[in-house]
Amino acid sequence: MIRTGLWIFAGLVLGGIIHIVVILMLPALSATAAWDRVTALGPADGTRVLPAVVAGEPNPLRLDPELAYAVCRVDLRKGPGTVVGNLPQAFWSVAVYGRNGTVIYSTTNRDSTSTLLDIGLFNAAQTRLLAEQKLDVAEGLLIVEAQDDDLMVVIRLAPPHPAMRARYEAALANLRCGTIAT
Numbered sequence: 738m739i740r741t742g743l744w745i746f747a748g749l750v751l752g753g754i755i756h757i758v759v760i761l762m763l764p765a766l767s768a769t770a771a772w773d774r775v776t777a778l779g780p781a782d783g784t785r786v787l788p789a790v791v792a793g794e795p796n797p798l799r800l801d802p803e804l805a806y807a808v809c810r811v812d813l814r815k816g817p818g819t820v821v822g823n824l825p826q827a828f829w830s831v832a833v834y835g836r837n838g839t840v841i842y843s844t845t846n847r848d849s850t851s852t853l854l855d856i857g858l859f860n861a862a863q864t865r866l867l868a869e870q871k872l873d874v875a876e877g878l879l880i881v882e883a884q885d886d887d888l889m890v891v892i893r894l895a896p897p898h899p900a901m902r903a904r905y906e907a908a909l910a911n912l913r914c915g916t917i918a919t
Contacts (some may be wrong), residue, residue, distance in 0.1 A: 760901035764910075771840055771900075772799060775808050775889055784809045784905040784912045789902065805894045805905045809914035818858035819878075819892050822912035825905060826852060828895040833858065842881040855879060857917065860886055890914065 774797060790802040790847045800806055811818035820898060821833070824846065831854065832843040846852075864882045892912065896905045 753757075770796055770802075771868070775810065777833045781881060784910060784914045786906050786909045800892075803895065805896060805902055807892045807909035807912060809890040809892075809912070811863060811888045811890065811914065811916065812872075813863065813883065813888065816916045817863045818888065818915065819856070819917050820854060820856045820912060821912045822854055823852050823908070823910055824892075824912075826892065827897050827905070831856065831893045832895045833881055833883065834885040834889045834891065835883065836889075837885075841883050841885070841888070844879075854892070854912070856881055856890075858883060858888055858890075860884070 763856060784807050787800065787806040788806060789805070790796050790800050792802070796800060796802075799841070811820075826846075829847060830843065830845040833840055833841045833856075842856075855878050857880050859880060859882050861882065861884070864880070867880070894905045894909060896902045
C-alpha cells in the first residue's frame, strides 16, 4: 500500500515537472516560429507590406484584420539600422523585436508630434561609437539600442475606413528600412 502510494506520488511529481518545462518552453518556440515566417518573406533590409487578412483564410501571424502591417528585418552586423518615412495622421505603432520575440522598443504616433518616422537601430558597440561621435547621424533620429544583431521591425497602421487601406499600404511600402552607410 505504501509502495503504491509512493509510485503515485512520484508519477504526479514527474508529471508536474514535465508540465512546467513544456509551459516554460512554449514562448521560445512560438517566437522562433514567427521569426521563421517573417524570414520566409524575403531577404533582410527592405520593407515588406503584409497582405491583408481575409476572413476564412489562414492567419498564422494572428494579424488584426483592421490594421495594415509592414515588416522589416535588420542585421546590425552590417552596420546600424534605420527605418525612415512619412506615415499618415491616423494611428500607427512601431515595435522592434529581437530574434527571440522580445520587444526591445515600441512607440506610437501618440508619442510624436510629427508624421515622420525616423528610427536608428544600434547594437552596443555602435552605440559606443555614436557616443564617441565617430558615427554621423541625422538630427532628430530616435536612437534604439538592441542587445541582438538580428532585429525585426513591425509597423502597424489603422486606416480609419476600409477604402483608405490601399493608400495606407502604399505609405508602408514607401518606408525605407535597412542599414545606415557608415
